[in-house]
Amino acid sequence: MTAARLAGAAILMCASLFLSLRLTAAKRKRERELYEICDLIRYVRNNIDSFLTPLGSIFSKFSSPALDSCGFVEALENGGLSSAAVSEGISLLSNERRLLLAFSEKLGLGYRDEEIRLCDYYYKEFSEIARREREENDKKSKMYKYLPPLAALSLIIIFI
Amino acid sequence: MNDIDMQKEALSLLPRRLASAVMRGASLRQGVFNEIRMRIGMPLCITGRGVNIPCGVVCSKEDVDYTLRALCGNSLYSHSETIREGYIAAPGGIRAGVCGRAVVERGEIVSVTDITSICIRIPRRIPGAADELYKMLKASSFRSGILIYSRPGIGKTTALRELTALLAGGEAPLRVALVDTRCELAGGLGGCLTVDVLSGYPRSQGIEIALRTLSPEYIICDEIASREDAFAIASARASGVPIAASAHADSLDELLSSEFMNVRGVANAFDVFVCLKSRDDCGRYETDVAYGVDLSSVCAQ
The missing domain is CATH 3.30.450.90 (Beta-Lactamase)
Known part of the structure; x- marks a missing residue:
């Protein structure tokens, strides 16, 4: 009986640690993705500003670790920014997806100066979202780390 | 394609x-x-x-x-x-x-x-469309410059494209520099191995760069219209490289009265002036050919 209780407590603790790690990783992944979307916008802007490179070529050359692993870059290469914005792997909220879609709808329709202004505007928007996300993550990181194990521990104390 | x-x-x-x-x-x-x-x-x-x-x-x-x-x-x-x-x-x-x-x-x-x-x-390949032009150039061992002129829509670009294919093809292909300012001349020329395509270059700069860096045996460009183009063509000819070009004009008189033809040196750049009058369904042109037109009367500088 004691062995079963100990096993149950161990499982509970492991599950809570796993949950804690997943939660922290998910929040950090989202933060990285947001910053890499900012990098993408800056990359598009610089390519337009310096070389007037067509969007197809810009997207096909873009690479970034977090956006690569979630399938965003592949969707970007195959279907452009509009299909990347709705790709399932990326952890964007619905308002952020709408913002990215609005950017994709306007991108490529204007001359260089208009495009640069457009990129600057959306870069600022996404930078702000990413900054808020980082601040929130920094504030809550301890909570994400310790809350699930503590919850598990209290459950163990109460029931076992 | x-x-x-x-x-x-x-x-x-x-x-x-x-x-x-x-x-x-x-x-x-x-x-x-x-x-x-x-x-x-x-x-x-x-x-x-x-x-x-x-x-x-x-x-x-x-x-x-x-x-x-x-x-x-x-x-x-x-x-x-x-x-x-x-x-x-x-x-x-x-x-x-x-x-x-x-x-x-x-x-x-x-x-x-x-x-x-x-x-x-839509650019078209019409094999055979430039056979007559090619024969004219071959008769001079490819040393003659040729200016093709017509009103718009008759097929100057098609004729130049086919001429490029002939010059850069066959048993003894020439090194051809194709100055494709408007990116339409080189369409469909994928199989020609000895053509260097200067795509999107301003005509005069493209000719100059081709001369300096590509050692062409023949230069081809489309729609010359400015004095800068004419200066570049005259300079190329003075360097010993013949040029095939096209221009908008409905008659030789109209062509000779255009501004770019007043540039000194253009008189010697073209040995043959070909007017494309019309084209039949098989791509054969009805032409007027003038050899060695005396341009001294129109050369102002």
């Missing part, structure tokens, strides 16, 4: 309902068309074998915007320079003339907005 591929490429630039209308219209001319014209609020029109055929569907602003985006690869900014000059060079040698509202500052067009008309021109 063959003619069918070119047509497919051009149709892929249109919204589906317009592409279907073009196919229906083209079927009246055995499927042959080399121009598609779109104007907002007006019927779509195609041109095949010199005949304009309305296709029965009216083009909307959305249709024109869609085609414009497709022509630019969703990147209008990357074509801003050529739009200012009135055209967009799409992949595969397809060229579209565009017009809308020009924004002018200090007498110069700085941009074009509200595009209302698009004329898509």
Whole structure:
């Protein structure tokens, strides 16, 4: 009986640690993705500003670790920014997806100066979202780390 | 790319309902068309074998915007320079003339907005179209310069394209530098191994760069129109490289009275002047040929 209780407590603790790690990783992944979307916008802007490179070529050359692993870059290469914005792997909220879609709808329709202004505007928007996300993550990181194990521990104390 | 591929490429630039209308219209001319014209609020029109055929569907602003985006690869900014000059060079040698509202500052067009008309021109390979021109050049061991002139739409570009293929093909291909300023001359020349294509270069700079860096045996360029072009051609000829070029004019008198023909040295650059008067269904031209025209009377400087 004691062995079963100990096993149950161990499982509970492991599950809570796993949950804690997943939660922290998910929040950090989202933060990285947001910053890499900012990098993408800056990359598009610089390519337009310096070389007037067509969007197809810009997207096909873009690479970034977090956006690569979630399938965003592949969707970007195959279907452009509009299909990347709705790709399932990326952890964007619905308002952020709408913002990215609005950017994709306007991108490529204007001359260089208009495009640069457009990129600057959306870069600022996404930078702000990413900054808020980082601040929130920094504030809550301890909570994400310790809350699930503590919850598990209290459950163990109460029931076992 | 063959003619069918070119047509497919051009149709892929249109919204589906317009592409279907073009196919229906083209079927009246055995499927042959080399121009598609779109104007907002007006019927779509195609041109095949010199005949304009309305296709029965009216083009909307959305249709024109869609085609414009497709022509630019969703990147209008990357074509801003050529739009200012009135055209967009799409992949595969397809060229579209565009017009809308020009924004002018200090007498110069700085941009074009509200595009209302698009004329898509599909390049065609017509093997044999330049055989006569090739024979003329061969007779002089490819040392003669040749100027092809006609009114628009007769086939100067096609003739130059075929001439390029002949010069750079066969048993003893020449090193040909093709100065393709408007990115339509090289369409369909994929198989020619000894052609260096200077795509998008301003004509005069393209000729100069070809001379300095590519050691060409023949230079080909399209639609000379300015004194800078004429200076570059004269300079190339003075360097010993013959040039084949084209120009807009309906007669030799008109050609000789154009501004660029007044540049010193152009008199010696061209040994043969060929007027393309018309072209039959098989691509054979009716021509007027003048050899060694005395231009001393028109050379002002």
